[in-house]
Amino acid sequence: MQLALVHARYQLLEIIRIPVAVFGSAFFPAAAMIFFVVPFAGDDPVGATYATASMVTFSVMSANIFQYGVGVAEDRDQPWNPYTRTLPAGPAPRFAGRVLAGLALTYLSLIPVVVIGATLTAAQLTPAAFLLALGTVAVISVPFTLMGLAIGYSLPSKAAIVVAQVVFLPLAFGGGLLSAPGDAPGFIETIAPYLPTRGAAELMWASVGDYRVEPLALIMLGVWVVLLAALAAWAYRRDEGRRFS
Amino acid sequence: MTLARALQASRRYGDVLALDRVDLEVSAGELVGLLGPNGAGKSTLMNLLVGLRRPSSGRVELFGGDPRDPASRRQIGVTPQETGLPGTLRVGEVVDFVSAHYPDPVPRAELLDRFGLADLVRRQTGGLSGGQRRRLAVALAFVGRPRLVLLDEPTTGLDVAARHTLWDAIRAFHDDGGTVLLSSHYLEEVEALAHRVVVIGQGRVLADDTVDAVRGIVGVRRVSLIADHLPDLPGVVRTERVDGRLHLLTTDADELVRALVTAQTPFTDLEVRPTSLEEAFLAITSGDADQPTSTGQPAPAAAGGQPTTV
Numbered sequence: 001m002q003l004a005l006v007h008a009r010y011q012l013l014e015i016i017r018i019p020v021a022v023f024g025s026a027f028f029p030a031a032a033m034i035f036f037v038v039p040f041a042g043d044d045p046v047g048a049t050y051a052t053a054s055m056v057t058f059s060v061m062s063a064n065i066f067q068y069g070v071g072v073a074e075d076r077d078q079p080w081n082p083y084t085r086t087l088p089a090g091p092a093p094r095f096a097g098r099v100l101a102g103l104a105l106t107y108l109s110l111i112p113v114v115v116i117g118a119t120l121t122a123a124q125l126t127p128a129a130f131l132l133a134l135g136t137v138a139v140i141s142v143p144f145t146l147m148g149l150a151i152g153y154s155l156p157s158k159a160a161i162v163v164a165q166v167v168f169l170p171l172a173f174g175g176g177l178l179s180a181p182g183d184a185p186g187f188i189e190t191i192a193p194y195l196p197t198r199g200a201a202e203l204m205w206a207s208v209g210d211y212r213v214e215p216l217a218l219i220m221l222g223v224w225v226v227l228l229a230a231l232a233a234w235a236y237r238r239d240e241g242r243r244f245s
Numbered sequence: 246m247t248l249a250r251a252l253q254a255s256r257r258y259g260d261v262l263a264l265d266r267v268d269l270e271v272s273a274g275e276l277v278g279l280l281g282p283n284g285a286g287k288s289t290l291m292n293l294l295v296g297l298r299r300p301s302s303g304r305v306e307l308f309g310g311d312p313r314d315p316a317s318r319r320q321i322g323v324t325p326q327e328t329g330l331p332g333t334l335r336v337g338e339v340v341d342f343v344s345a346h347y348p349d350p351v352p353r354a355e356l357l358d359r360f361g362l363a364d365l366v367r368r369q370t371g372g373l374s375g376g377q378r379r380r381l382a383v384a385l386a387f388v389g390r391p392r393l394v395l396l397d398e399p400t401t402g403l404d405v406a407a408r409h410t411l412w413d414a415i416r417a418f419h420d421d422g423g424t425v426l427l428s429s430h431y432l433e434e435v436e437a438l439a440h441r442v443v444v445i446g447q448g449r450v451l452a453d454d455t456v457d458a459v460r461g462i463v464g465v466r467r468v469s470l471i472a473d474h475l476p477d478l479p480g481v482v483r484t485e486r487v488d489g490r491l492h493l494l495t496t497d498a499d500e501l502v503r504a505l506v507t508a509q510t511p512f513t514d515l516e517v518r519p520t521s522l523e524e525a526f527l528a529i530t531s532g533d534a535d536q537p538t539s540t541g542q543p544a545p546a547a548a549g550g551q552p553t554t555v
Contacts, residue, residue: 006345010334017333017369079329086295087346088319088389 003089007097012104022108025066029059030112034120036178042121046209047180049124052117053133053204054177056110060137061144061171061197063109065164067102068148073160076152076239091236099145106141107134129208136207140200143221146228147196153235171197181205193217196224246273247309248393248424249294254303255448256289263289265448266303271393271426276419278439279428280459286448287428291397294426295323307393319347322386322394330378332371336362339370339381340388347389360384361410376407383411387418394418396427400434412437436460466498467520470505472512478504494520 015022033055041047075081084094117123125133147167151160175197176184184192192198193214199221205211249271256264264286271277279287292298293305296312310317330339337353344350357363360380370378379402386394396415400408415438419425429435435442435456442459444452452459465482469492475484478501483494495501498517505512 003345006342010331010338010342013338014331014333078331079326080331081329082292082297083323083325083329083385085297086318086321086323087343088315088321089346090315 001096003093004096004100007094008100008104009097011097011101015101015105022105025063025105026059026109026112028062029055029109030116032058032178033113033116038116038120041180045122045124048117048121049208050181050205050211052113052121052123053208054201055113055117056133056137057140057175057197057201057204058172058177059110059113060106060141061200062168063106064102064141064144065148065151065168067105068098068145069151069155069160069164070157072098072149072152073155073157077157102145103138103141106137110137125208133204133207136203140203143196143200143225143228146225146232149232150228150235153232153239171195175201177201181211194220196221196228199224247271248273248307249395249426250304250306251290251293251300252304252306254290254293254300254305256286256293256298257301263448264293264300267445267448267450269443269450269453271424273392273424274422275441276415276425276439277427278435278442278456279426279445280430280432280435280442281428281445281451282430285445287430287445288397289448290445291395291426291428295321295395319389320392322389322391324382324386324394324396324399326382326397328378330370330373330382333369335366336368336370336373336381337366340385343385343388349390350388351390356384356388359387360414376403379403380407380411383414387414391423393424393426396425398428398430400429400431408434432460461496465494465496465520467518468493468495468498468501468516469518470512470515472510474510476504476508476510490514 033052037048037051037055041051085091148164151163151167155163172178174188174191175195176188176192177197179185179188181202182189193216199217202211202213202217203221206213247270249269251267251269253266253268254264255262255266267286267290269290279290281287289298293300294307294312296307296314296318299313305312307317308320312318334342336357340353340356344353353366354363357366360383362377362381362384365373365377365381370381373381379400383396383399386396394415399415400411403411412434415425415427419438425438427435427438439456442452442454442456443450444459452462469490471490475491478493478495480495480497480500481493482496485492493501502515502517
């Protein structure tokens, strides 16, 4: 555990010494807030709260997919990574450290979205609901962390960047994150429950408002978690650092 | 006591057999040099021994256990490639990070002092010179008070002074009872440090002997000439005739040429070339030395023959 914190600390140090990297994962959801949520749903307290929760989900997803997908793949390219694997520690501390650092950065990247939601829209939240939402963020990070890890451990960094980018937009739109709950175009409503983004968004909506989650979306979220965990574990086991053939 | 061992270890990358049934034992207190040209399989063998890669077949052991088990690695020290240091971290932070993995690490100040890095604690590693980075990389191998250090080409790219500083540090560790396995493609480096040399070429162990014995073999020259008949010549370890040319591998080219001239043997087109390390070993180990072959194809290993520094 001690060692996990050491790993988390140095990973955060490495990231924070290049602040643009932190800025990147916070930018897109913040921009989406300003362009879509503020003008269209900004005046309606309920709509703005749900929309902000959607953007938080979006932010959690993009932060995790990119952080782990691209971060892990790039680390595997660095000779420092194999060196750390010669140190007398198993993969657990480094892995746990990475997850802790990832969670810290996810929360960091949510700050702009939450600040915009609180100041520029009519969104409102009780302190209790806010705490509940904070906890929910950690829960919904799980599927996207696993997805990022699966990408990062199975692909070289250049491919990982592309796959992360290709994956995250359809997941955001297809999961109905860019429309109010139950208000997305017809075909999206049909496919949304089968995407992990929807289950995650439903949990967020339920944490901030009077929203009843759809069981199908939650079941599918569970299926995704199991699937992505298996994929990530397989990719990790197979990995011996960078490979050449 | 055997600290590191490879038993018939092979490693394949796709179609390439990087390591071919290698046997190696490193006992406590030894300073073993792993010598071979680039691409010979030295790094692959190191990677197997430190648990970075699995052998495709055969076995590797570290302190009697599987190197992939973290507990087996508690008493080893490894050097990262100098280019692999995280550029944004400071020298002190890198040392602290590695220290955190060991129960009784060498204090930071003491370690940095020993490797002449004391003034650089606050510098980011990305801003260090190549030599400083290399020294830091080697220093990291000693953080955890290891019993065995594995150094993969520790002084490649260093100037002479920096190389000697590192050699001193490695010697000091060995004098205190430490065990060292170091790879190099410089014969000079292995001669300066090691007592025992393991020569690797094309994924196989070609020789495992004392430095003196290996130096004798590596000093082989190729003397080639056109002549019909040769007298008995001194120091010839192998003779072959290819397309009318005679190729003699000899440990003493000067003496051989002197003997040729003294015997007044008619010959033309004399050439003396150094053999590469690999060539010398393959030529000598692949079959009947001292047996003149009158016809016959050139052995594949003897076909190269570019002057190569070893």
